Amino acid sequence: NNLDTLYRQVIMDHYKNPRNRGTIEDEGSITVEMNNPTCGDRIDLQMKVEDGIVQDAKFEGEGCSISMASASMMTQTVTGKPVEDALKMSEIFSEMMLGKDIDEKEFNLDDMGDVQALQGVAKFPARIKCATLAWKAMEKGVDEEQ
Numbered sequence: 001n002n003l004d005t006l007y008r009q010v011i012m013d014h015y016k017n018p019r020n021r022g023t024i025e026d027e028g029s030i031t032v033e034m035n036n037p038t039c040g041d042r043i044d045l046q047m048k049v050e051d052g053i054v055q056d057a058k059f060e061g062e063g064c065s066i067s068m069a070s071a072s073m074m075t076q077t078v079t080g081k082p083v084e085d086a087l088k089m090s091e092i093f094s095e096m097m098l099g100k101d102i103d104e105k106e107f108n109l110d111d112m113g114d115v116q117a118l119q120g121v122a123k124f125p126a127r128i129k130c131a132t133l134a135w136k137a138m139e140k141g142v143d144e145e146q
């Protein structure tokens with residue numbers, strides 16, 4: 001349907017024109033490397049966290065379109081957000097990937113921005129790890145920082 005088509009376009013746009021691809025030139029930034037064990041694809045994520053806020057997030061790496069689009073969307077979505085909110089979003093994203101219905105009274109999916117476009121991935125279990133790779137890297141980075 002139309003929404004699927006729109007979502008596919010959003011995913012392709014993030015894949016072809018990744019947001020926040022690159023590195024942060026700042027010694028105080030967090031660096032996380034994470035692999036998807038099912039395929040060996042890798043993401044290198046860098047984040048700058050200050051005063052409990054994700055000030056900046058950038059990524060490099062090689063992976064399939066879903067993993068790279070998801071990394072682009074994730075960095076775009078968490079930048080400028082409090083760490084707590086970023087972690088909450090990661091939790092919501094995992095639920096989304098499990099195909100759970102998100103209670104919109106509790107969490108407004110619009111807050112996830114373009115990330116919503118990945119909802120359809122839940123139908124393809126083999127690709128869920130592709131979609132969650134960047135989010136897991138973000139969680140790990142934040143954990144190490146605290």
Ligand code: FES
Binds near residue numbers: 038039064127130
């Ligand atoms: Fe990601 Fe197959 S493991 S597409």
Ligand code: FES
Binds near residue numbers: 036041066129
């Ligand atoms: Fe490797 Fe998707 S196939 S991250």
